[in-house]
Amino acid sequence: MRRVLLFIPVALAVALGIVLFAGIGKDPNRLESALIGKPVPAFELADLQNPDAVHHDNVFKGQVSLLNVWGTWCPACRDEHGDLVRLANVEGVRIIGLNYKDNRDAALQWLDRLGNPYALSLFDPQGKLGFDLGVYGAPETYVIDAEGIVRYRHVGVVNERVWLDVLQPLLQQYGGQG
């Protein structure tokens, strides 16, 4: 009977092995947004193209959108820019840009040269909204439903695969309700 107790270590080891096996290949740095299921934080930010216009969090109301956080200082943002332009023009996705900790002139030049996928561009030089959103590295892309609720966050480059596997299904899911 007491011998049964001696099997406890091996049982624990097997259980631990299963967990470790599941952990292999996962990115330990990926982090889910704390805002999932919560409204976009309140903000008041100037428009990138038009410094006099001010936007509030109601820009997300009424239609499902992607919120893309970018900056000209971020090389990965350049990688994904072409894909974003395609999403906006070909797929007709509403993308709202959040120009994060950037310089207005540099950002405008960038959009002139590479094309502007954004239905609306928010200018956040201090990174205030970015901080409230919990942005920890550009680029980040959020799925925001028609009620202005954050549904998903993607950290890293948006490419064809991310669009097909992750973002498109989400947009359809939340778009259907709105």
Add this chain to the structure above:
Amino acid sequence: MHRVLMLFVLLVMPVAATAVSEVYPFDSSADQERFRTLMSELRCPKCQNQNIFDSNAPIAKDMRDEVYRMLQDGATDQEVKNALVSRFGEFVLYKPEFSQRTVLLWVTPLIAVLGGVLIVIGVILRSRQREDDTAPLSEEERRKAERILSGDDNSPR
């Protein structure tokens, strides 16, 4: 050496005496200390396992600034933590709050210590019992016990 420390404790952060300013100046050393503690308890979400005190990442600086601003506004430690958790998730806390999902984390060491101590008590009690049972050892038993004591017990199973 001790003199240095005594002096330091007596002085309430020698701000006035120096030409330089703290990167994050506080009015009282108590607040300075709170700030320092908070920073070591908050994790930089971008970095490879560093607190926001040690990290050079821009996000860590933003978080330091926010902690500083909130403390200057009179926020409590808990309010500061809550504010950052609401943005970045519980991931930023290096010491997770006690909750349903962290139960095992907090109680495992406790169970290990208590369970271990109980086992030791059991070992003592059992060996006492044996003492009572076998108080009068026969000569043969005594020899066997001697052998076991000497570690030359080749029949473990």
Add this chain to the structure above:
Amino acid sequence: MYPELGQFTLILSLLLASLLAVVPLVGAITGRDSLQAFARPLAAGMFVFVALAFAVLTHSFLVDDFSVAYVANNSNSLLPWYYKFSAVWGGHEGSLLLWILMLAGWTLAVAVFSRRLPTVMVSQVLSVMGMVSVGFLLFILVTSNPFDRLLPNIPADGADLNPLLQDFGLIVHPPMLYMGYVGFSVAFAFAIAALINGRLDAAWARWSRPWTTVAWSFLSVGIALGSWWAYYELGWGGWWFWDPVENASLLPWLAGTALMHSLAVTEKRGVFKSWTVLLAIVTFALSLLGTFLVRSGVLTSVHAFASDPTRGAFLLGLLAFTIVSSLTLYAFRAPVVHTRVRYGSLSREIFLLLNNVLLVSSMLLVLVGTLYPLVLDYMGGGRLSIGEPFYNTTFSPIAIAVGLLLGAGIFSRWKKTDGGWLGRRLLWPAAISLIVTAVVMLGLGGFTPWAFAGVLTATWVAVATLADLWDKSSSRHGRWHGLRRQSRSYYGMVLGHLGMAMTMAGATVVSNYGVERDVRMSPGETAELGDLRFTFSEVGERQGPNFVAQYGRFDITRDGKLVATLYPEKRQYRVQRNVMTEAGIDAGLTRDLFVALGERVGDNAWAVRIQYKPLIRWLWLGSLFMAFGGFLAIADRRYRIRERSAGKVPADSGKLEGDVVEAVS
């Protein structure tokens, strides 16, 4: 040409390891001496070929052979020769080769130093070592070949060694650490062999004990070096970050510490065998787990290797096979019969058992803390961080309890200790410790409960250890005679415990009484820390062999007298372009002064962190004492059987039961 030779010798050593894993074991089981006789030559052959492979890789580094992918990724022609040498183990493949070299080295050591052991035991132990070697040789050959070539596109120059690793600490830290990790494989092999042949007795404990102790000593040095390296190289004056990789080295250390003490009981009294053998397996399992955690990329850490899922899966398979099979063997073969032994409730056995409870609890605490985020994520519970503040609140009480228990346990006797006698015996040490602590507290000037508990425990351990030495060394022929009569293993224990007291004192004092300021300074300005004045006198630039450094010059004065001049640097490495903070440190036995140059803020101003770190050196000095104690203990006469059999009786306090065993072996 050479790299292919290296690969070839690795394959040869795999061949020899496979033979070693099978032939002597079959010989031992079937009782054929001719097969068992192969054990030692095979062990030696395996070592020679692994060493050749290592030499070839080293050669490739020294001659800048960038056609070898591993060299190209981890070296550069500008690197000074000594870093080219240490770059051999600067990346995954090479450090794995070092790991295997150590394993082969330990195997050879067992083959050489086991002349007096029964042949069956030696064959089995060497076979188990061979099995472990087969696993790791397969791992390196299949997933991590350091000799892979970049042909035909040979890069003109290498990608350089990570600047963090271009440092003296890296030359010595990994070899020491691996010596410890891998050294526990010997205790493991002895445990497995004992389980296989059912000879799980005091003799087994005696044979494993020196191996465990020496591995533990290496690991202690390795951990201390790592902590020291992090202190001056990571830039911010911390000495332990509770990072998963650090925890990975602490886990086998804690288990190994428990094992050393439990082996003492098993050797002297022949009890707790099942527990001791389990600890031997767990200690090595934790070494393997640490290797896995560092190399698989399942955890986020400051110093993990670049991760690769294939490697992770292979390593996990290896780990699972080793651990599950040995624990299954354990479950079927470990003895469950109660030995009929009496323990007084204050006997040394019970004290050591409590020590094991606490050490294993602290090990579980660190294990759970390290793996909990992974487990929680697996269960879908989201992401979590567990860091320094968690361990500070949970680990410190256990460490203090270990120390308090140690001070009392040191006076206890085997079998039975009289409670009243022990109480009286503890009275003076307790009083002295309290007084010393009170004086220290007054001197340091700030009272916190943790600081008090830590200093008290450290003093208590030191005073009790010395008081015991005082007792034991009293002799009719005078103190000197009494001191000389004590065995080396006893002095080893004294040193080890004094080392622990030092480390505890250092850790407590530097965490509670260290002072730091983050200030904004321009050249010419002065900051004060207590009665020390730090003057930022100038900024300059200097060229290193492969970097450019901006440095600040800080003159530190007290009452107008110069105490030290420090040159903290910010280095920009040419190849990898990253910036490293090189702190300026004035080291001292009682305190370190530490200046680190931070970011540039404004035109001419810098963020500067200045720190006063009392007793920080004690941390590492204490660890060295512990390790030295271990080395001293294994130099004890009673492990050198030749002298014993010549009829010399060692003056060993606990020799009674052990000697009977010795006669049998």
